[in-house]
Amino acid sequence: MMPGEVVSVRDLSKTYGGKASTIEKLLGRKPRGLKAVRGVSFSIDRGEVLGFVGESGCGKSTLARLIAGLMAPSEGEIVFNGKKPRLQMVFQDPFSSLNGRWRVRDIIAEPIRTHKLRKPSEIPGRVAELLEQVGLSAADGMKFPQGFSGGQRQRISIARALAGEPDFLILDEPTSALDVSVQAQILNLLRDLQSRLGLTSLFITHNLSVVRLMADRIGVMYLGELVELAPAHDIFTDPKHPYTRLLIDAAPDLDPIDRTLHPIPGELPDPSRPPSGCSFRTRCPYAQPLCAEQAPPLRKGNGREIRCHFDLQPQSLSVPE
Amino acid sequence: MIIHAIERILQTLVVLLVISFIAFMLITTLGDPIGLLLPPDATMAERNALIARLNLDQPVMQRFLSFVGGILQGDFGLSYRTQQDVGSMILERLPATAELALVSLLVTIVVAVPAGILCGVKPKALVSRAIMFFSIAGITLPNFVVGILLIAIFSVQLGWFPSFGRGSTVNLGGWTTGLLTASGWQAIILPAITLATFQMTFVIRMLRTQLMEVGQSEHIRFARARGLSETRIWFVYAIRNALLPTVTMLGLQLGNIIAFSVVTESVFAWPGLGSLFLQSVQAADIPVIAIYLIFVGAVYMVINLLVELSYPLIDPRLKRRNA
Amino acid sequence: MTTKAILHNARSAPGPTFAAFAILALFLYAFLVPLFTADPFRLAGMSIMDSFTPPMWMVGGNPNFPLGADDQGRNLLTAMAYGLRTSIIVGVSAVLIGLILGGSLGLVAGFVGGRTDAIIMRVADVQLAYPALLLAMVIDGIATAMIGRERSAGLAIAIVIFAIGIAFWVQFARTIRSSVMVERDQDYVAAAQITGRSKLAIVLRHILPNVMAPVLVIATINLGIAIITEATLSFLGIGIPLTHPSLGALIRNGNAFLQSGEWWISAWPCLVLVALVIAVNVLGDHLRDHFNPKLRGRS
Amino acid sequence: AEFRFAGPLDAYTLDPHAVSNTLVFAVLRNVYEPLVQRGPDLSLQPVLATEWTQLDDLTWEFKLREGVKYSNGNDFNADDVVFSFERAKKGGMSSHLADVASIEKVDDLTIRLISDEPNPVLPNQIVNWFMVDQEWADENGAQEPGQADNSTEGFANRNAMGTGPYVISSRDPGVRTDFAANADWWGEITGNVDSATFFVIANPSTRVSALISGEVQMIDGVPPQDAQRIEETNGIEIVATPDLRTVYLQPDMLRDELIHGGGVEGNPFKDPKVREAMSLVIDTQAIQQRIMRGYSTPVGLPIAKEIEGSTEELNTPVTPDLERAQQLMEEAGYADGFQVTLDCTNDRFMNDEATCLAVGSFLAQINIAVTPRTQATARWAQQINPPGYDTSFAMLSYSPYTYDAHQFLTGLAVTRDADGGRGAFNIGGYSNPELDRLTTEIGAETDQEARSALLAEALTILKNDHSFIPIHQLQILWGLQEGVEVVQLADLAYPLAWFTVPE
Amino acid sequence: MMQAPLLTVRNLSITLHREGKHLPVLNDVSFDVAPGEVLGVVGESGAGKSVAGAALIDLLVPPLRRSSGEISLGRDRLDLMSPRQMRNVRGKRVGFIFQDPMTSLNPVLSIGKQLTDTMQAHLKIGRAEIKRRALAWVERVGLPNPERILKAAPHELSGGQRQRIVIALALCAEPEIVIADEPTTALDVSVQAQMLDLMRTLHKETGTAMVLITHDLGVVAKMADRVAVFYAGRVVELAATSDLFATPRHPYTAGLMGATPAPDAEGRMQVVPIPGAMPGIGALPSGCAFHPRCTRAQPDCREIVPPLAALEAGLAACLHPLPREVRS
Ligand SMILES: Nc1ncnc2c1ncn2[C@@H]1O[C@H](COP(=O)(O)OP(=O)(O)OP(=O)(O)O)[C@@H](O)[C@H]1O
Ligand SMILES: Nc1ncnc2c1ncn2[C@@H]1O[C@H](COP(=O)(O)OP(=O)(O)OP(=O)(O)O)[C@@H](O)[C@H]1O
């Protein structure tokens, strides 16, 4: 673990299911588990925002939950710098992440009370301060979450996270459920807090534009694996992994003149039976026989990591299938 | 699938063993069979002899094992009250109760399914509200009141149906059935209706709630958006989705049906297991009570297992992948 | 609830509102009348010579017995209040037992999951095979054998309550369990976990308040079933003695006189029972539809 | 003609020697026959014995009827009687033969019964001792009466084979029993029933419905309150006859404390004044009118008026006298009363529960706070019967099948034997040495007149001690379709051979 | 549009009945769709897009109700039709694609059954022909092994495969127009591009007109010929796609574009949020509903409800529209 790092993750794997019933054991059958996260390693520096993108089901949330300690990894470890840091998380669904039976002020005060961060008498003041920090009014504390829109709820979520004075903040798709206009508000709020509080965070999303806006470094996940990890700028200007490239192209931009679409061919394989060798080979336009035989190693260099046998050349970028 | 079934059966067996242990403890705790068996003027020597003959001087566990051993060999002991073989008593009474339950199920289906569909499809219609109200009355009027009223009207006043018994029965290799004779059918109508009132309420409500829920689902909206007829939508697209919970509920209700058959049978002097149980309870006939309870538990488990195994027929989502 | 809300409710759902008022009225009847009248079941106050007095508007009626008297000469008007009180106490207590027992088991099963859950649910399966009626008969027998003969009326009531309550736990446990399994995966629980709240605190402070709504609905509906079950037990001669009667015991007692023309002995208690149970069910049904998240937007 | 009738309970078993139960005897007397039996006038009549004489104090000789055949064609003879004696001795009704020490076969058609002590009324005691065919029993392994402790069911439990007027053509225990006339019966069926079906309908209102709707021609156990309605219904009528069963109360007079009661030191029931006071406040006339709707007979003794030993004078019910009762209570020092639990049945006979409650309300007048505890008979019996006698106050009933008060005295009134012989059913533990002595004397007295005097003397003691508080004698209430003619016997039997039904 | 419109919607208003009050959900909405045209409908969540779509073929359920408006399909007035007539329009003349492929299909019936039922309801052709067409449709929406797919239950297919089936179901009776309510919102970017590609191909092949409801401006930019922007139950701007993206005239349209993260000229990401939130039902501000969030709001915006008025190109409902050249 390097000195500036807040958290370092090594060879993290998580398998869902896979427990055999007594009879299955007797019959010697092994049920197939679902490996949601497979051998992921990375670390996050203090004050850094690490972004993660990938398609639905690629294991992003699983990763977030593992790091948050909500479940135990099947393999690998998560090492924090020094004692276990205070951690907070903001979730995707603004409706399920707030307890509808609690008043907003109690929701926000819960981390403060649990960690005894303030004297009881100071709590109301602190809650009001946090509410204002996320753009709500102190009076909103008296209401129940039902009285708020999705965007406002996400603000409450953020206020709750901040209330815990986290050393490390996990944001799992904090804006995916929101409208663009509200998303923009939340993203701006987060950026603002980032710069003011110097938060270290893990930012998970499936929206490339959003991660590009928010993150310093970006990891791209495919079928539970980290296929590419690089500084945000490099990922977009010079993607090295074919999947990254295709993903960037697949999102329609706002240009009504060039109407070409760039779908990624094929479909996400069943995560419980990932393909042999390179997991992306079934959809990769550049796949070679080698890709089916050998799992590509993680290659590092230039502050980047890539899990591919080959280097993607700029001229091959526009090669259609 | 097969593995799952085997697993369930094994679990069921364990559960049955537990039931039989409880039932056995009933025998031992429900007091002193000696007091019931011996004439009051028996001497101490006679008493001790009987205790030894019944193995009552042995440890409970050992007695339990020989009890289970006896059951496995088909020896269920004798009734204190009638001194008959408990196994054959239960088997003799089984057909009556089974047919009553079956016909009442039939009545339920014939009446409650259309009513439930109507209520689910048009929850606000006056008919639906009326059905809902009467269905509440179905579980409100105690079963015995329903039975007595039906007898007063249909047997005494109108003379359409007999007020008691099973009519004439036909013996088919040990199974006596009343379903092959006209008088048998006449006799089963009133008790079956009485027993059905209770289940009907549940089926109507279940179907209604389910259909109301399904009716609001996206796939029904989509079916409507594709121009399918309402009949097709409700009777093919919606009902299949509402069926599973209803069938499950009916399976789980079986215990209640068995219990309420006690009341119904007692009112109609229906010669089934329910009357037998009631007579046995009143006479503290513990061997019969114990075996009855085990039997009821076993039937319940088996039927619910069958219900569960039938799920994939109703809902393909419940097919196990590794079938 | 404000007066305005009540008025609005009354207009949009007249049935449930009426049912609520009926329940209130019956509760008042059951709990106020005994405060102001002599216990008609005290043997000392009874006179067999008053027996079978018909309702006051019939030939031979007596204004002292507005609804008539039963076979022991008890005033049916007050007797029913006492009976109703017993029925309500039995119903409410049985439901509470079922709720507390089933609730806690359901919470544990749903939250802990795994083997604990499997065991609890298997036991629940077994339990379902033995509904209140069977159970009460058996428990009644065992209790007599074990506790001995000192079966005061109070104990008989306790046995019936216990038996019915026990039979109810499964439904509560299943409902709570499935709600808990939904809630347990909600993000607000994860948030509390990350914050470092203890499991107990999460279950009690976060999950419990969120799973109570469906439970309340079941509770109302089961209240009706409990009262009926008790009545049926009385009919079978098991359960609450005539010295401390419930509505069911009164109906059973009156049943003997259905054919002989003294219809009022069973008719009034039957009427009160039906009114109570229908009211409770109408209310319960309303609540069920109201709380059903899948039916949101309908009403 | 065909006859269909219904009653509340079924005979538990068809084995005539397995249990001592009125209902079993009531059904079986159509199939099996005893040596002697009671006729419609309750007098002893010859059945399988044609004559009987007391040879000496200890020996009775019976001449057997000639040419009697079992319905399987076997001859009835003295061997069968000897066999039936030994068989019955092993069964649950052996008490009926308790006084008979041994049996002796004199020739094929003569037997002798030998007792240990002089017994002038022995024939009266054996009216329910039915004769079973030895060969039949041997063939079917039914040598012993079925008992619950055997692990396999006895053959005779479901199969009957006797010498009687009917055979059981089919049977579904607890449901129905079909009778068919026995063409080879030695006697003559005076009625016209050649096949009959007995249905068990436990629920009284269903039973009444079945009669009104015409599904059955007769029902047993008409609830008294429904009798009037039935009488008023066209084509249906009620017939009633006194049942010899008498209902009475007995407090616990043996223990020094009330085990189910309180509010008092010691046991107030030991004081005869208290017991007298109790008998003075229970208005048996009111119970008869209100609860039994006239279908019962208030009594002054715990035995029925038809029983040998009962006299008009002794058996006249007490006239209630509240003042006197209160005065007695005061004299006894219990003016403030006490509490006690009254143990009653709720399914044994008509309106037992209501009677129990009514008793409670009467006793409340002298401040005895009664808590009625009503239970199913099985439980009630388990509680109060020997050896526990676990009661302080019980409502009981009894019907001596010998129709003789001496049976009551030996079984229920004399001081309890330590080994559970005499006085075993003296639930209240009453004890009066004088009565004990008289009872023994009556047993040995063969002179009828002297015996009657002794009986009267004993019953007077019983009455004056107020150790039994009589309530009423029950009645047998049958509902009939018009045109059905029946003979009602005090022992609840259904003598089908004497019934006539419209063709 | 030169051609006579296929679908005409005039002054469509929809109200929500709650606690005795009638709250407007959709207000005076008018638009047309020409044969073969793709009309994009965008707007924030709750703007009334889905309600408008559902109202076209009378799929509204209580407490929502159409309070006024004319809807014509060709020469036929859909708003005057009886339920029976409407049933022959649904699926047959107007296809509908729902948002969520996971819930749009009946979980207990096979794909084949759902497909053949739909065709049977509308096409007077024989069983064998229907079977043949069902197979053809499965193939046409790009699914391999159509025989197997027809037998499969919905849960055996992936999200993308299901959405393809939903598209086939909407198109199988060859409707004149398809209403697609957020057909790709629930899908991943990679599948979304596939789906859009498929829809575009089918659209070209069949010439079916389309109303494409989405809140993703990117989708509109790639798919639509014209775009209607909804805000708080009204159409605030209606213009040809290229015009709209080049020069949005309504401040709300411009705001939506600004709020979508996009790289600026130097490749730096930018977002400019619209302050505040869209008003909820029954909480409409007076005048222009957008004025509380609008940076250009003037006092008159608070009083006058701006009508949808023709500008140089397209229509906008704004008293102070942005000048043509505002977009950088
Ligand atoms: N509790 C669970 N049990 C079994 N499988 C699970 C569980 N949670 C997730 N999975 C599976 O693990 C894989 C990864 O899921 P995860 O939620 O981490 O994906 P994700 O990238 O966050 O997707 P999304 O973008 O949809 O949130 C998926 O295939 C999912 O079906
Ligand atoms: N069944 C209903 N009951 C009550 N309100 C409804 C109902 N359906 C829609 N609404 C309301 O009508 C308004 C318009 O809803 P609509 O679904 O058309 O919005 P939308 O623009 O499609 O939004 P989204 O992007 O979320 O799909 C919303 O405020 C919504 O809450």
Ligand SMILES: [Mg+2]
């Ligand atoms: Mg996720």
Ligand SMILES: [Mg+2]
């Ligand atoms: Mg929508």
